[in-house]
Amino acid sequence: IPHFEKMLYDNALLLDLLALAYTQTGTKLFAERARETVTWLQRDMASEAAFAASEDADSEGVEGKFYVWSLAEIQSLLGPDTDFFAQHYPLPAQGNWEHSIILERVTPQGDAATETRLKACRERLLTRRATRIRPGRDDKILTDWNALTVAALVRASFAFNEPSWLAAAQTLFERLLAALGAADGRIAHAMRDGKISAAGLLEDHATMLRAALALYEATGVIALLDQALRLLAATEAHFSDHAGSFTMASADATDLPGPRLRNITDGPTPSGIGLMAENYARLLHLTGDPTYRAKAEALLAAHGGQPNRLAAAPVLLAAADLLENATCIVLTGGNPALTAAALAAPDPAIVILRIAPGQILHESHPAYGKSSAASAAFLCRGGICTPPVTTPQTLRAQLRQLPQNRNTP
Structure with a gap:
């Protein structure tokens, strides 16, 4: 059973993965889940200039209350379709989670008639769910999570032939620059109610640079490459450790005590250093300028003596593959x-x-x-x-x- 909290970064990375998986397999379920994910983003997560950070797990002080069901409620909504629905989504009277039912599909995709009927059932449940008190929402704008969403929307727009998603990605990128960008080329980390609340970190700049390159690859608009290079210049000017790599915070950051740390380990989101290695590799292949190879190799060499940490840095390793192959x-x-x-x-x-x-x-x-x-x-x-x-x-x-x-x- 998944946790009920919904994070923007999880769904951005999921959308990107669904797009890759679909282009490799053609599995219709991946396309269906991708479209549902984008629908959720645009319906429930729009906030100010971008997407909100997350939706909480609780509503009315109860974890999962917005999402779970009783058998009686489902029967009242689906009527004679209840038995059919239960063949695909088990409906134990005693519940499957704390005496309530979390809907869980246990059958593979069926024929068109089956899927159409199931979709109609889900839509009836969704309409009822929309009348409930929603979970709380963390509506601050986080640059790195939104930039991951930009890149995911770009890939998914072509994987699933959804041109409007590319347009949405372009609009989101432009709004992030307008709302969180600074005159020196840097970009802030967070904003709420129109006010910047945190200075930009390496991950913010690396993900925005990656988003700019994704849009450039998709559109061929030179202005996007120019914007990527401006972001790169700001990143190198303020986050370089002057030893081939980057620190997580800028050299002039005043809100973080202690030394400027470097981190190659991917967590719930990709590390900024791994993404910068990928950005250098992409710039090499997009421009042919050998300067980017030299910078990528220096960045990889700066962390090559850490074999015990490289296993936790798949983005950095993938960047090395991208550079050479x-x-x-x-x-x-x-x-x-x-x-x-x-x-x-x-x-x-x-x-x-x-x-x-x-x-x-x-x-x-x-x-x-x-x-x-x-x-x-x-x-x-x-x-x-x-x-x-x-x-x-x-x-x-x-x-x-x-x-x-x-x-x-």
Whole structure:
């Protein structure tokens, strides 16, 4: 039985995972859960310029009261559909949690008629639940959790063919910058009732930079790359430890006593250092500028002597893989079908580069000299690009042929 509290970061990471899982498997349940998650975000979590931090577990002083049911209440709402519903969601008279019922699906997805009937039953229950007193909500805006949501919405918009989610991600990103951004390029950590309540941490800047790059990959808008580079400059200026890595708090932070700590361990959310390593790797593949390789390697080297901690730093390890083994899909000519196929690729170690008219890549990029005039896709890996691909079917086929072991050229 899950805890009843709903955290924004959990749902952002869940949405991102559902998108990846769906593109790899095509499992309809993943698509259904993703759409339900976004519906919940937009219906229940909108707050000021962004999404609220969490919903509490309690309402009226009772844990889970908003979410649980009695058998009598379900019978009164579903009537003759109760027995059918109970075949999929067991309804023990004595309850399955503290004498109440938490609805738990125990059957796999059925045919269209079954799923339509179950959905109608759930909607009747949801309508009744909406009349209850809601749990309390922590409505402060947290930059890092919202930035994770931006990146998740971007990936999910293409995985599930939901263009409005990309638009929502763009709007959310712009609102975060407007509400929490500062003149020096930094971004604050928290805001409530229009007032900044905490200075920005490394995680805030790393996640916003990652969100900017996700939007740039999705849209090809150069202004988003420029914004990413401004965030990078602010992060390096204020969080560098001058030894290749970053501290969790800025050098001029006055609200945190003691030394400036470095942390590579992922907790409920990715570590800022791991995300910065990923950001450097993505910038290398998006621009070809070898400066980003040098910075990524320095960051990885700064923590390479900590084998006992690396097992708890999967984001940092994934960034090392991305640096060396990513496939960069270079798109020219703006073909929407090719772009959609690339952005729905089922692999987090793929970077999308949409070459804009007149854009010139660094001479170190394997796609240097590729023209934006003709519509094509090039798969670039290990310093070499494939011949041009001109149909989404061929692109998807080539993506399926990428080596499972990315250490293999």
